[in-house]
Amino acid sequence: MKLVTLLSLTAVINCLYIPVPSECAGSTWLRIAENYLPKSVQNWLTTTDSIRNSDLNAWIEEQKEVSFRAILNNIGGVSEIYNVSQVAKGAVIASPLTQKPDYFYQWTRDAALTIKSLILEINDKEFEGVDDIISTVEAYIENNYYIQRLDNKSGKFNDENKDGLGEPKFLVNNKPFDKHWGRPQRDGPGLRVITVVSYINLLDKFDKGVSNEFLKSREFIYHKIIKPDLVYITRNWMKEGFDLWEEINAHHFFTSITQLAALKDGISIAGSFDSSTEFVETLKRTFESLKKFILSDAGFTINGLPYLIETPTLLKSGKRSGLDAAIILGALHSHNLEFGDFSDIPYDISDSPLLNTLSAMVADMKYRYPINHNRIGFGNPIGVGLGRYPEDVYDGYGTSEGNPWFLATASAAEAVYRFIYKLSLTEENLVIDTENREFFEDFIDFETVETDYLVIHFGSLAFKTLTRNLFGYSDSFLEVIKDHVGDDGSMSEQFNKYHGYMQGAEELTWSHSAVWNAFRWREKTEGLLRELEF
Ligand code: NOJ
Numbered sequence: 001m002k003l004v005t006l007l008s009l010t011a012v013i014n015c016l017y018i019p020v021p022s023e024c025a026g027s028t029w030l031r032i033a034e035n036y037l038p039k040s041v042q043n044w045l046t047t048t049d050s051i052r053n054s055d056l057n058a059w060i061e062e063q064k065e066v067s068f069r070a071i072l073n074n075i076g077g078v079s080e081i082y083n084v085s086q087v088a089k090g091a092v093i094a095s096p097l098t099q100k101p102d103y104f105y106q107w108t109r110d111a112a113l114t115i116k117s118l119i120l121e122i123n124d125k126e127f128e129g130v131d132d133i134i135s136t137v138e139a140y141i142e143n144n145y146y147i148q149r150l151d152n153k154s155g156k157f158n159d160e161n162k163d164g165l166g167e168p169k170f171l172v173n174n175k176p177f178d179k180h181w182g183r184p185q186r187d188g189p190g191l192r193v194i195t196v197v198s199y200i201n202l203l204d205k206f207d208k209g210v211s212n213e214f215l216k217s218r219e220f221i222y223h224k225i226i227k228p229d230l231v232y233i234t235r236n237w238m239k240e241g242f243d244l245w246e247e248i249n250a251h252h253f254f255t256s257i258t259q260l261a262a263l264k265d266g267i268s269i270a271g272s273f274d275s276s277t278e279f280v281e282t283l284k285r286t287f288e289s290l291k292k293f294i295l296s297d298a299g300f301t302i303n304g305l306p307y308l309i310e311t312p313t314l315l316k317s318g319k320r321s322g323l324d325a326a327i328i329l330g331a332l333h334s335h336n337l338e339f340g341d342f343s344d345i346p347y348d349i350s351d352s353p354l355l356n357t358l359s360a361m362v363a364d365m366k367y368r369y370p371i372n373h374n375r376i377g378f379g380n381p382i383g384v385g386l387g388r389y390p391e392d393v394y395d396g397y398g399t400s401e402g403n404p405w406f407l408a409t410a411s412a413a414e415a416v417y418r419f420i421y422k423l424s425l426t427e428e429n430l431v432i433d434t435e436n437r438e439f440f441e442d443f444i445d446f447e448t449v450e451t452d453y454l455v456i457h458f459g460s461l462a463f464k465t466l467t468r469n470l471f472g473y474s475d476s477f478l479e480v481i482k483d484h485v486g487d488d489g490s491m492s493e494q495f496n497k498y499h500g501y502m503q504g505a506e507e508l509t510w511s512h513s514a515v516w517n518a519f520r521w522r523e524k525t526e527g528l529l530r531e532l533e534f
Protein backbone atom coordinates (compact mmCIF):
# COMPACT_ATOMS: atom_id res chain seq x y z
CA MET A 1 0.00 0.00 0.00
CA LYS A 2 1.38 3.40 -0.92
CA LEU A 3 2.27 5.64 1.99
CA VAL A 4 0.03 8.43 0.89
CA THR A 5 -2.96 6.12 0.75
CA LEU A 6 -2.09 4.75 4.12
CA LEU A 7 -1.93 8.23 5.58
CA SER A 8 -5.18 9.34 4.16
CA LEU A 9 -6.80 6.13 5.26
CA THR A 10 -5.65 6.71 8.83
CA ALA A 11 -6.97 10.26 8.65
CA VAL A 12 -10.30 9.06 7.43
CA ILE A 13 -10.61 6.44 10.08
CA ASN A 14 -9.84 9.02 12.75
CA CYS A 15 -12.41 11.26 11.22
CA LEU A 16 -14.99 8.60 11.49
CA TYR A 17 -14.83 8.60 15.24
CA ILE A 18 -16.62 10.97 17.56
CA PRO A 19 -15.59 13.52 18.73
CA VAL A 20 -14.61 14.91 15.38
CA PRO A 21 -10.86 15.52 15.28
CA SER A 22 -9.66 18.83 13.94
CA GLU A 23 -8.12 17.32 10.82
CA CYS A 24 -11.63 16.54 9.66
CA ALA A 25 -12.51 20.17 9.28
CA GLY A 26 -11.41 20.36 5.66
CA SER A 27 -13.26 18.70 2.86
CA THR A 28 -10.57 16.20 1.93
CA TRP A 29 -11.66 13.55 4.37
CA LEU A 30 -15.16 13.77 3.07
CA ARG A 31 -13.98 13.10 -0.38
CA ILE A 32 -11.92 10.21 0.85
CA ALA A 33 -14.87 8.88 2.78
CA GLU A 34 -16.54 8.60 -0.57
CA ASN A 35 -14.13 5.82 -1.32
CA TYR A 36 -15.91 3.65 1.17
CA LEU A 37 -18.93 3.63 -1.01
CA PRO A 38 -18.67 0.91 -3.62
CA LYS A 39 -17.92 2.25 -7.08
CA SER A 40 -21.11 1.01 -8.61
CA VAL A 41 -23.06 2.93 -6.05
CA GLN A 42 -21.06 6.08 -6.51
CA ASN A 43 -22.35 6.26 -10.03
CA TRP A 44 -25.68 7.17 -8.60
CA LEU A 45 -24.12 10.19 -7.02
CA THR A 46 -22.47 11.43 -10.13
CA THR A 47 -25.66 11.43 -12.19
CA THR A 48 -27.14 14.55 -10.74
CA ASP A 49 -30.61 13.65 -11.81
CA SER A 50 -30.42 10.16 -10.45
CA ILE A 51 -33.25 10.54 -7.98
CA ARG A 52 -35.51 11.61 -10.76
CA ASN A 53 -35.62 8.44 -12.75
CA SER A 54 -37.94 9.54 -15.53
CA ASP A 55 -39.61 6.20 -16.25
CA LEU A 56 -40.36 5.56 -12.65
CA ASN A 57 -41.59 9.12 -12.19
CA ALA A 58 -44.02 8.91 -15.06
CA TRP A 59 -45.38 5.62 -13.79
CA ILE A 60 -45.75 6.91 -10.23
CA GLU A 61 -47.62 9.95 -11.39
CA GLU A 62 -50.16 7.80 -13.17
CA GLN A 63 -50.30 4.99 -10.65
CA LYS A 64 -50.85 7.41 -7.77
CA GLU A 65 -54.11 8.55 -9.36
CA VAL A 66 -55.14 5.06 -10.37
CA SER A 67 -54.53 3.69 -6.88
CA PHE A 68 -56.38 6.52 -5.23
CA ARG A 69 -59.38 5.93 -7.48
CA ALA A 70 -59.16 2.19 -6.83
CA ILE A 71 -59.33 2.87 -3.10
CA LEU A 72 -62.40 5.07 -3.50
CA ASN A 73 -64.08 2.49 -5.71
CA ASN A 74 -63.88 0.06 -2.80
CA ILE A 75 -65.68 2.38 -0.38
CA GLY A 76 -69.46 2.63 -0.11
CA GLY A 77 -70.78 6.10 -0.94
CA VAL A 78 -67.95 7.23 -3.27
CA SER A 79 -67.55 4.04 -5.28
CA GLU A 80 -68.19 4.29 -9.01
CA ILE A 81 -68.95 0.57 -9.00
CA TYR A 82 -71.25 -0.04 -6.04
CA ASN A 83 -74.28 1.86 -4.84
CA VAL A 84 -75.02 2.14 -1.14
CA SER A 85 -77.47 -0.72 -1.18
CA GLN A 86 -74.59 -2.95 -2.24
CA VAL A 87 -71.88 -1.52 0.00
CA ALA A 88 -72.90 0.54 3.04
CA LYS A 89 -71.85 4.17 3.09
CA GLY A 90 -68.38 4.42 4.62
CA ALA A 91 -67.77 0.66 4.51
CA VAL A 92 -64.39 -0.22 3.01
CA ILE A 93 -64.34 -3.55 1.21
CA ALA A 94 -61.07 -5.47 1.17
CA SER A 95 -61.47 -6.47 -2.48
CA PRO A 96 -64.40 -6.77 -4.91
CA LEU A 97 -63.88 -10.52 -5.25
CA THR A 98 -66.72 -12.61 -3.85
CA GLN A 99 -65.13 -15.96 -4.56
CA LYS A 100 -61.71 -17.47 -5.11
CA PRO A 101 -61.02 -15.82 -2.75
CA ASP A 102 -64.01 -14.17 -1.12
CA TYR A 103 -62.72 -10.84 0.19
CA PHE A 104 -66.02 -8.99 -0.14
CA TYR A 105 -66.07 -7.94 3.52
CA GLN A 106 -65.02 -4.98 5.58
CA TRP A 107 -62.03 -5.81 7.75
CA THR A 108 -61.45 -3.39 10.60
CA ARG A 109 -57.71 -3.44 9.95
CA ASP A 110 -57.72 -2.95 6.17
CA ALA A 111 -60.34 -0.22 6.49
CA ALA A 112 -58.51 1.76 9.18
CA LEU A 113 -55.20 1.61 7.32
CA THR A 114 -56.80 2.63 4.05
CA ILE A 115 -58.77 5.52 5.49
CA LYS A 116 -55.53 6.86 6.90
CA SER A 117 -54.28 7.33 3.33
CA LEU A 118 -57.36 9.43 2.60
CA ILE A 119 -56.70 11.51 5.71
CA LEU A 120 -53.14 12.14 4.56
CA GLU A 121 -54.47 13.27 1.20
CA ILE A 122 -56.78 15.76 2.95
CA ASN A 123 -53.76 16.97 4.89
CA ASP A 124 -51.68 17.40 1.74
CA LYS A 125 -54.50 19.25 -0.04
CA GLU A 126 -55.11 21.36 3.06
CA PHE A 127 -58.85 20.69 2.87
CA GLU A 128 -59.09 22.33 -0.58
CA GLY A 129 -61.10 20.56 -3.27
CA VAL A 130 -61.40 17.34 -1.31
CA ASP A 131 -65.00 17.53 -0.06
CA ASP A 132 -65.83 14.04 -1.27
CA ILE A 133 -62.82 12.64 0.57
CA ILE A 134 -63.73 14.48 3.75
CA SER A 135 -67.26 13.12 3.63
CA THR A 136 -65.89 9.64 2.92
CA VAL A 137 -63.66 9.74 5.97
CA GLU A 138 -66.55 10.94 8.10
CA ALA A 139 -68.84 8.29 6.61
CA TYR A 140 -66.25 5.69 7.59
CA ILE A 141 -66.27 7.02 11.16
CA GLU A 142 -70.07 6.97 11.25
CA ASN A 143 -70.16 3.46 9.84
CA ASN A 144 -67.78 2.28 12.52
CA TYR A 145 -70.16 3.59 15.17
CA TYR A 146 -72.67 1.03 13.85
CA ILE A 147 -70.36 -1.92 13.41
CA GLN A 148 -68.75 -1.40 16.80
CA ARG A 149 -72.16 -2.04 18.33
CA LEU A 150 -73.04 -5.26 16.50
CA ASP A 151 -73.19 -8.46 18.50
CA ASN A 152 -70.81 -10.88 16.85
CA LYS A 153 -68.89 -14.07 17.36
CA SER A 154 -66.13 -12.33 19.30
CA GLY A 155 -68.65 -10.95 21.79
CA LYS A 156 -70.67 -7.81 22.43
CA PHE A 157 -70.00 -4.10 22.63
CA ASN A 158 -71.41 -3.99 26.13
CA ASP A 159 -69.45 -6.94 27.50
CA GLU A 160 -67.34 -5.95 30.45
CA ASN A 161 -64.20 -6.17 28.31
CA LYS A 162 -65.93 -4.91 25.17
CA ASP A 163 -65.17 -8.24 23.49
CA GLY A 164 -67.23 -7.46 20.40
CA LEU A 165 -64.63 -4.90 19.31
CA GLY A 166 -62.13 -7.68 18.63
CA GLU A 167 -64.17 -8.98 15.70
CA PRO A 168 -61.98 -8.83 12.58
CA LYS A 169 -64.51 -8.48 9.78
CA PHE A 170 -68.12 -7.68 8.89
CA LEU A 171 -70.35 -8.02 5.88
CA VAL A 172 -70.40 -5.05 3.55
CA ASN A 173 -74.01 -4.28 4.48
CA ASN A 174 -73.02 -3.93 8.14
CA LYS A 175 -74.22 -7.34 9.25
CA PRO A 176 -71.99 -9.50 11.43
CA PHE A 177 -70.00 -12.29 9.82
CA ASP A 178 -70.98 -15.48 11.59
CA LYS A 179 -68.78 -18.16 10.07
CA HIS A 180 -65.69 -19.76 11.48
CA TRP A 181 -62.67 -17.38 11.46
CA GLY A 182 -59.45 -16.56 13.27
CA ARG A 183 -60.93 -14.37 15.99
CA PRO A 184 -60.57 -12.22 17.95
CA GLN A 185 -57.96 -10.05 16.23
CA ARG A 186 -56.93 -7.45 18.74
CA ASP A 187 -55.23 -4.96 16.43
CA GLY A 188 -58.47 -3.58 14.98
CA PRO A 189 -59.55 -1.20 17.77
CA GLY A 190 -56.08 0.35 18.04
CA LEU A 191 -55.74 0.88 14.31
CA ARG A 192 -59.15 2.52 14.26
CA VAL A 193 -58.09 4.82 17.12
CA ILE A 194 -54.93 5.83 15.25
CA THR A 195 -56.91 6.66 12.13
CA VAL A 196 -59.76 8.51 13.79
CA VAL A 197 -57.45 10.50 16.08
CA SER A 198 -55.35 11.53 13.11
CA TYR A 199 -58.52 12.94 11.56
CA ILE A 200 -59.32 14.88 14.74
CA ASN A 201 -55.76 16.20 14.76
CA LEU A 202 -56.23 17.30 11.18
CA LEU A 203 -59.44 19.16 12.01
CA ASP A 204 -57.52 20.97 14.74
CA LYS A 205 -54.57 21.70 12.51
CA PHE A 206 -56.75 23.34 9.86
CA ASP A 207 -59.29 24.70 12.28
CA LYS A 208 -62.19 22.81 10.72
CA GLY A 209 -65.35 21.34 12.16
CA VAL A 210 -67.03 17.97 11.70
CA SER A 211 -69.44 18.16 8.73
CA ASN A 212 -71.30 14.86 9.15
CA GLU A 213 -74.64 15.48 10.87
CA PHE A 214 -74.74 12.19 12.71
CA LEU A 215 -71.26 12.65 14.16
CA LYS A 216 -71.88 16.28 15.10
CA SER A 217 -68.61 17.04 16.89
CA ARG A 218 -65.16 15.93 17.96
CA GLU A 219 -66.59 15.23 21.43
CA PHE A 220 -69.13 12.84 20.01
CA ILE A 221 -66.45 11.03 18.01
CA TYR A 222 -64.23 10.78 21.05
CA HIS A 223 -66.88 9.49 23.44
CA LYS A 224 -68.75 7.16 21.10
CA ILE A 225 -66.07 5.77 18.82
CA ILE A 226 -62.55 6.39 20.11
CA LYS A 227 -63.10 5.82 23.81
CA PRO A 228 -64.68 2.35 23.55
CA ASP A 229 -61.69 1.21 21.47
CA LEU A 230 -59.31 2.63 24.07
CA VAL A 231 -61.21 0.82 26.80
CA TYR A 232 -60.90 -2.36 24.76
CA ILE A 233 -57.12 -1.97 24.64
CA THR A 234 -56.78 -1.26 28.35
CA ARG A 235 -58.72 -4.45 29.16
CA ASN A 236 -57.33 -6.81 26.53
CA TRP A 237 -53.80 -5.87 25.53
CA MET A 238 -52.32 -8.61 27.70
CA LYS A 239 -54.39 -11.37 26.09
CA GLU A 240 -53.47 -13.49 23.13
CA GLY A 241 -55.36 -13.06 19.90
CA PHE A 242 -55.03 -13.75 16.18
CA ASP A 243 -52.37 -11.88 14.26
CA LEU A 244 -52.89 -9.50 11.39
CA TRP A 245 -52.47 -12.43 8.99
CA GLU A 246 -55.34 -14.14 10.83
CA GLU A 247 -53.54 -17.40 11.42
CA ILE A 248 -51.99 -17.66 14.87
CA ASN A 249 -53.50 -17.15 18.31
CA ALA A 250 -50.68 -15.64 20.39
CA HIS A 251 -48.97 -12.33 21.18
CA HIS A 252 -47.75 -10.38 18.17
CA PHE A 253 -45.49 -7.41 17.68
CA PHE A 254 -47.76 -5.70 15.15
CA THR A 255 -50.75 -5.88 17.48
CA SER A 256 -48.87 -4.68 20.54
CA ILE A 257 -46.97 -1.82 18.95
CA THR A 258 -50.05 -0.40 17.21
CA GLN A 259 -52.03 -0.71 20.45
CA LEU A 260 -49.27 1.25 22.16
CA ALA A 261 -49.46 4.00 19.55
CA ALA A 262 -53.24 4.09 19.96
CA LEU A 263 -52.86 4.56 23.72
CA LYS A 264 -50.49 7.41 23.08
CA ASP A 265 -53.02 9.01 20.76
CA GLY A 266 -55.69 8.43 23.35
CA ILE A 267 -53.63 10.11 26.06
CA SER A 268 -52.97 13.07 23.78
CA ILE A 269 -56.63 13.83 23.19
CA ALA A 270 -58.53 12.34 26.14
CA GLY A 271 -57.63 15.29 28.32
CA SER A 272 -59.55 17.69 26.07
CA PHE A 273 -62.75 15.65 26.02
CA ASP A 274 -62.83 13.50 29.09
CA SER A 275 -63.81 14.87 32.45
CA SER A 276 -62.69 11.56 33.94
CA THR A 277 -59.10 12.11 35.00
CA GLU A 278 -59.26 8.53 36.19
CA PHE A 279 -59.61 7.31 32.62
CA VAL A 280 -56.63 9.37 31.49
CA GLU A 281 -54.66 7.85 34.34
CA THR A 282 -55.71 4.36 33.29
CA LEU A 283 -54.50 5.11 29.77
CA LYS A 284 -51.15 6.28 31.07
CA ARG A 285 -50.73 3.28 33.31
CA THR A 286 -51.66 0.91 30.51
CA PHE A 287 -49.22 2.66 28.21
CA GLU A 288 -46.38 2.01 30.63
CA SER A 289 -47.34 -1.63 31.19
CA LEU A 290 -47.69 -2.34 27.50
CA LYS A 291 -44.44 -0.59 26.72
CA LYS A 292 -42.65 -2.71 29.28
CA PHE A 293 -44.27 -5.80 27.82
CA ILE A 294 -43.06 -4.86 24.34
CA LEU A 295 -39.54 -4.01 25.45
CA SER A 296 -38.90 -6.96 27.69
CA ASP A 297 -41.56 -9.49 28.61
CA ALA A 298 -43.08 -10.33 25.25
CA GLY A 299 -39.91 -11.77 23.75
CA PHE A 300 -39.97 -9.64 20.61
CA THR A 301 -36.18 -9.50 20.86
CA ILE A 302 -33.79 -12.22 21.87
CA ASN A 303 -30.07 -12.23 22.30
CA GLY A 304 -28.26 -13.23 19.19
CA LEU A 305 -30.97 -12.21 16.73
CA PRO A 306 -30.47 -8.79 15.18
CA TYR A 307 -34.10 -8.46 14.04
CA LEU A 308 -37.44 -8.34 15.83
CA ILE A 309 -39.69 -11.34 16.20
CA GLU A 310 -43.32 -10.97 15.19
CA THR A 311 -44.71 -13.98 17.10
CA PRO A 312 -42.29 -15.24 19.78
CA THR A 313 -44.17 -18.50 20.48
CA LEU A 314 -43.59 -19.61 16.89
CA LEU A 315 -39.88 -19.02 17.19
CA LYS A 316 -39.78 -20.95 20.44
CA SER A 317 -41.62 -23.90 18.97
CA GLY A 318 -39.23 -23.87 16.03
CA LYS A 319 -42.00 -23.24 13.52
CA ARG A 320 -40.81 -19.88 12.28
CA SER A 321 -37.79 -17.61 12.18
CA GLY A 322 -39.77 -14.65 13.53
CA LEU A 323 -39.02 -12.54 10.48
CA ASP A 324 -42.16 -10.88 9.19
CA ALA A 325 -43.26 -7.89 7.13
CA ALA A 326 -45.63 -7.24 10.03
CA ILE A 327 -42.66 -5.83 11.94
CA ILE A 328 -42.07 -3.19 9.30
CA LEU A 329 -45.78 -2.47 9.00
CA GLY A 330 -45.98 -2.19 12.77
CA ALA A 331 -43.18 0.37 12.89
CA LEU A 332 -44.72 2.39 10.06
CA HIS A 333 -48.19 2.47 11.51
CA SER A 334 -47.17 3.28 15.06
CA HIS A 335 -44.94 6.27 14.29
CA ASN A 336 -46.68 9.10 12.59
CA LEU A 337 -43.97 11.69 12.22
CA GLU A 338 -46.48 14.22 10.98
CA PHE A 339 -48.96 14.24 13.81
CA GLY A 340 -46.99 14.49 16.96
CA ASP A 341 -43.90 13.27 18.66
CA PHE A 342 -43.58 9.51 18.67
CA SER A 343 -40.17 9.33 20.26
CA ASP A 344 -41.53 7.48 23.29
CA ILE A 345 -42.83 4.65 21.11
CA PRO A 346 -39.99 2.19 20.60
CA TYR A 347 -38.94 0.63 17.33
CA ASP A 348 -39.19 3.31 14.71
CA ILE A 349 -37.96 2.42 11.28
CA SER A 350 -34.64 4.21 11.87
CA ASP A 351 -33.81 1.95 14.83
CA SER A 352 -31.31 -0.84 14.30
CA PRO A 353 -33.68 -3.77 14.95
CA LEU A 354 -35.97 -2.41 12.26
CA LEU A 355 -33.24 -1.82 9.71
CA ASN A 356 -31.99 -5.31 10.48
CA THR A 357 -35.45 -6.77 10.02
CA LEU A 358 -35.62 -5.16 6.63
CA SER A 359 -32.23 -6.42 5.53
CA ALA A 360 -32.93 -9.92 6.85
CA MET A 361 -36.22 -10.00 4.94
CA VAL A 362 -34.46 -8.94 1.75
CA ALA A 363 -31.62 -11.40 2.30
CA ASP A 364 -34.09 -14.25 2.70
CA MET A 365 -36.55 -13.38 -0.01
CA LYS A 366 -34.19 -12.49 -2.79
CA TYR A 367 -33.33 -16.21 -2.91
CA ARG A 368 -36.65 -17.60 -1.74
CA TYR A 369 -38.65 -16.15 -4.61
CA PRO A 370 -37.29 -17.08 -8.06
CA ILE A 371 -38.82 -13.93 -9.52
CA ASN A 372 -36.20 -11.99 -7.55
CA HIS A 373 -33.23 -13.93 -8.88
CA ASN A 374 -32.61 -11.61 -11.78
CA ARG A 375 -32.00 -8.86 -9.28
CA ILE A 376 -29.13 -10.63 -7.55
CA GLY A 377 -25.52 -9.84 -8.25
CA PHE A 378 -25.59 -6.35 -9.71
CA GLY A 379 -23.28 -4.98 -7.07
CA ASN A 380 -25.83 -2.29 -6.29
CA PRO A 381 -28.07 -2.60 -3.27
CA ILE A 382 -31.35 -3.40 -4.86
CA GLY A 383 -34.88 -4.01 -3.61
CA VAL A 384 -36.73 -7.24 -4.28
CA GLY A 385 -40.32 -8.47 -4.03
CA LEU A 386 -41.14 -9.16 -0.39
CA GLY A 387 -43.72 -11.52 1.05
CA ARG A 388 -45.39 -11.67 4.46
CA TYR A 389 -42.90 -14.03 6.13
CA PRO A 390 -40.50 -16.71 4.92
CA GLU A 391 -42.58 -19.72 5.99
CA ASP A 392 -45.83 -18.45 4.43
CA VAL A 393 -47.82 -20.99 2.44
CA TYR A 394 -50.92 -18.92 1.64
CA ASP A 395 -51.00 -18.43 -2.12
CA GLY A 396 -53.99 -16.10 -2.25
CA TYR A 397 -56.56 -18.85 -2.85
CA GLY A 398 -55.57 -21.68 -0.59
CA THR A 399 -52.36 -23.08 0.71
CA SER A 400 -49.41 -24.16 -1.41
CA GLU A 401 -46.47 -21.75 -1.45
CA GLY A 402 -46.22 -18.15 -0.37
CA ASN A 403 -45.51 -15.31 -2.79
CA PRO A 404 -44.36 -11.72 -2.68
CA TRP A 405 -47.07 -9.23 -1.73
CA PHE A 406 -47.52 -5.69 -3.03
CA LEU A 407 -48.16 -4.26 0.41
CA ALA A 408 -45.06 -5.87 1.92
CA THR A 409 -42.85 -4.66 -0.92
CA ALA A 410 -44.32 -1.15 -0.72
CA SER A 411 -43.76 -1.03 3.02
CA ALA A 412 -40.03 -1.60 2.49
CA ALA A 413 -39.91 1.36 0.10
CA GLU A 414 -41.86 3.54 2.52
CA ALA A 415 -39.65 2.50 5.42
CA VAL A 416 -36.44 3.54 3.68
CA TYR A 417 -37.89 6.85 2.43
CA ARG A 418 -39.03 7.59 5.95
CA PHE A 419 -35.65 6.66 7.35
CA ILE A 420 -33.96 9.17 5.05
CA TYR A 421 -36.63 11.76 5.74
CA LYS A 422 -36.25 11.47 9.48
CA LEU A 423 -32.46 11.63 9.36
CA SER A 424 -32.51 14.67 7.13
CA LEU A 425 -35.27 16.45 9.00
CA THR A 426 -33.63 16.02 12.38
CA GLU A 427 -30.19 16.77 10.90
CA GLU A 428 -28.71 13.83 12.72
CA ASN A 429 -25.34 12.33 12.00
CA LEU A 430 -25.64 8.80 10.79
CA VAL A 431 -23.94 6.42 13.16
CA ILE A 432 -23.12 2.98 11.85
CA ASP A 433 -22.01 0.51 14.45
CA THR A 434 -22.16 -3.20 15.05
CA GLU A 435 -25.88 -2.95 15.76
CA ASN A 436 -27.01 -1.67 12.39
CA ARG A 437 -24.04 -2.46 10.21
CA GLU A 438 -25.76 -5.32 8.44
CA PHE A 439 -28.25 -2.96 6.82
CA PHE A 440 -25.45 -0.85 5.36
CA GLU A 441 -23.36 -3.78 4.10
CA ASP A 442 -24.32 -3.14 0.50
CA PHE A 443 -23.88 0.60 0.76
CA ILE A 444 -20.49 0.85 2.37
CA ASP A 445 -17.34 -1.05 1.67
CA PHE A 446 -16.63 -2.13 5.23
CA GLU A 447 -13.54 -4.03 4.25
CA THR A 448 -11.78 -0.72 3.84
CA VAL A 449 -13.29 0.97 6.86
CA GLU A 450 -11.61 -1.03 9.58
CA THR A 451 -13.67 0.41 12.38
CA ASP A 452 -16.79 -0.69 14.17
CA TYR A 453 -17.98 2.82 14.71
CA LEU A 454 -18.54 5.00 11.71
CA VAL A 455 -20.03 8.46 11.91
CA ILE A 456 -21.24 10.04 8.73
CA HIS A 457 -21.79 13.67 9.48
CA PHE A 458 -25.03 15.31 8.53
CA GLY A 459 -24.63 17.34 5.37
CA SER A 460 -21.24 15.92 4.43
CA LEU A 461 -20.66 14.67 0.93
CA ALA A 462 -20.61 11.13 2.24
CA PHE A 463 -23.94 11.74 3.94
CA LYS A 464 -25.47 13.12 0.76
CA THR A 465 -24.15 10.26 -1.28
CA LEU A 466 -25.46 7.69 1.10
CA THR A 467 -28.82 9.43 1.32
CA ARG A 468 -29.17 9.42 -2.42
CA ASN A 469 -28.14 5.81 -2.61
CA LEU A 470 -30.71 4.92 0.00
CA PHE A 471 -33.27 6.86 -1.98
CA GLY A 472 -32.38 4.82 -5.03
CA TYR A 473 -32.74 1.71 -2.92
CA SER A 474 -36.29 2.66 -1.90
CA ASP A 475 -37.06 3.38 -5.53
CA SER A 476 -35.90 -0.07 -6.49
CA PHE A 477 -38.71 -1.62 -4.40
CA LEU A 478 -41.19 0.53 -6.28
CA GLU A 479 -39.65 -0.67 -9.53
CA VAL A 480 -40.51 -4.21 -8.52
CA ILE A 481 -44.10 -3.16 -7.99
CA LYS A 482 -44.14 -1.35 -11.31
CA ASP A 483 -43.05 -4.57 -13.03
CA HIS A 484 -45.97 -6.57 -11.65
CA VAL A 485 -49.05 -4.34 -11.56
CA GLY A 486 -51.65 -4.78 -14.29
CA ASP A 487 -51.40 -2.70 -17.47
CA ASP A 488 -54.28 -0.63 -16.17
CA GLY A 489 -52.62 -0.15 -12.79
CA SER A 490 -54.74 -2.80 -11.09
CA MET A 491 -53.22 -4.54 -8.09
CA SER A 492 -54.05 -7.85 -6.46
CA GLU A 493 -52.76 -9.08 -3.16
CA GLN A 494 -49.74 -11.04 -4.42
CA PHE A 495 -47.57 -11.67 -7.47
CA ASN A 496 -46.49 -15.16 -8.28
CA LYS A 497 -43.01 -16.02 -7.09
CA TYR A 498 -42.12 -17.89 -10.30
CA HIS A 499 -43.64 -15.88 -13.13
CA GLY A 500 -44.61 -12.61 -11.47
CA TYR A 501 -48.23 -12.43 -12.59
CA MET A 502 -50.67 -11.19 -10.04
CA GLN A 503 -52.68 -13.58 -7.92
CA GLY A 504 -55.00 -13.62 -4.94
CA ALA A 505 -57.71 -11.06 -4.23
CA GLU A 506 -57.99 -8.57 -7.08
CA GLU A 507 -57.91 -4.82 -6.58
CA LEU A 508 -56.96 -5.28 -2.97
CA THR A 509 -57.70 -1.97 -1.25
CA TRP A 510 -54.78 -2.36 1.14
CA SER A 511 -52.32 -2.95 -1.75
CA HIS A 512 -53.35 0.34 -3.35
CA SER A 513 -53.20 2.16 -0.06
CA ALA A 514 -49.75 0.83 0.85
CA VAL A 515 -48.35 1.70 -2.56
CA TRP A 516 -49.97 5.14 -2.46
CA ASN A 517 -48.37 5.76 0.96
CA ALA A 518 -44.95 4.84 -0.39
CA PHE A 519 -45.39 7.27 -3.30
CA ARG A 520 -46.37 9.98 -0.90
CA TRP A 521 -43.29 9.47 1.26
CA ARG A 522 -41.13 9.47 -1.83
CA GLU A 523 -42.51 12.86 -2.79
CA LYS A 524 -42.03 14.24 0.69
CA THR A 525 -38.51 12.89 0.96
CA GLU A 526 -37.51 14.11 -2.46
CA GLY A 527 -38.89 17.55 -1.60
CA LEU A 528 -36.88 17.67 1.61
CA LEU A 529 -33.68 16.52 -0.08
CA ARG A 530 -34.14 19.18 -2.72
CA GLU A 531 -34.70 21.82 -0.08
CA LEU A 532 -31.50 20.76 1.63
CA GLU A 533 -29.77 20.78 -1.75
CA PHE A 534 -28.68 17.17 -1.32
C1 NOJ B 1 -57.26 -16.21 4.85
C2 NOJ B 1 -56.48 -15.19 5.62
O1 NOJ B 1 -56.96 -13.94 5.41
C3 NOJ B 1 -55.03 -15.30 5.27
O2 NOJ B 1 -54.28 -14.34 5.94
C4 NOJ B 1 -54.58 -16.66 5.64
O3 NOJ B 1 -53.23 -16.82 5.38
C5 NOJ B 1 -55.41 -17.70 4.90
N1 NOJ B 1 -56.79 -17.49 5.16
C6 NOJ B 1 -54.98 -19.09 5.25
O4 NOJ B 1 -55.30 -19.37 6.58
Ligand code: NOJ
Nearest residue numbers: 094107109110244245246
Ligand atom coordinates in the same frame (compact mmCIF):
# COMPACT_ATOMS: atom_id res chain seq x y z
C1 NOJ C 1 -55.51 -11.55 4.39
C2 NOJ C 1 -54.48 -10.83 5.16
O1 NOJ C 1 -53.64 -11.76 5.75
C3 NOJ C 1 -55.13 -9.96 6.21
O2 NOJ C 1 -54.15 -9.21 6.87
C4 NOJ C 1 -56.14 -9.05 5.60
O3 NOJ C 1 -56.78 -8.32 6.60
C5 NOJ C 1 -57.15 -9.82 4.79
N1 NOJ C 1 -56.50 -10.71 3.86
C6 NOJ C 1 -58.05 -8.89 4.00
O4 NOJ C 1 -57.30 -8.15 3.10
